[in-house]
Amino acid sequence: MTDCIFCKIITGDIPSTNVFRDEQVTAFRDLNPAAPTHILIVPNKHIDSVNMLTNDDEQLIGHLFTTAKQIAAQEGIAEDGYRLIINTNANAGQTVFHIHLHLLGGASMQHPMG
Ligand code: 5GP
Numbered sequence: 001m002t003d004c005i006f007c008k009i010i011t012g013d014i015p016s017t018n019v020f021r022d023e024q025v026t027a028f029r030d031l032n033p034a035a036p037t038h039i040l041i042v043p044n045k046h047i048d049s050v051n052m053l054t055n056d057d058e059q060l061i062g063h064l065f066t067t068a069k070q071i072a073a074q075e076g077i078a079e080d081g082y083r084l085i086i087n088t089n090a091n092a093g094q095t096v097f098h099i100h101l102h103l104l105g106g107a108s109m110q111h112p113m114g
């Protein structure tokens, strides 16, 4: 996807502060952090949203979560706790249509879900 900002971050065409990279996923710090630690974990392969997932993506999505767990430990927020979010389409406020897992932590989150 040539017009996708996260694809451009993955290829290095747009600069980002990367915290992890392997053959399947890339993780980088959110440009406008909503918490002291706010990292986005994205598949290297372009997928618009959760709505576009297929059974073939199940291993990849599992890997997003085990990567999030590993990064939470690396960032020192695993013990205190963190929140993982995937927004899908307008009602959830998805703004970038390359599936991404938000990892938020570093402070107590008081706001309720929704
Ligand atoms: P969404 O609202 O789609 O769930 O989340 C998109 C996230 O991407 C937002 O938190 C936003 O701050 C972040 N973001 C948008 N553009 C960029 C960018 O160019 N670089 C980085 N690092 N984050 C971005």
Ligand code: ZN
Pocket: 001, 004, 005, 006, 007, 008, 045, 046, 047, 097, 098
């Ligand atoms: Zn993309």
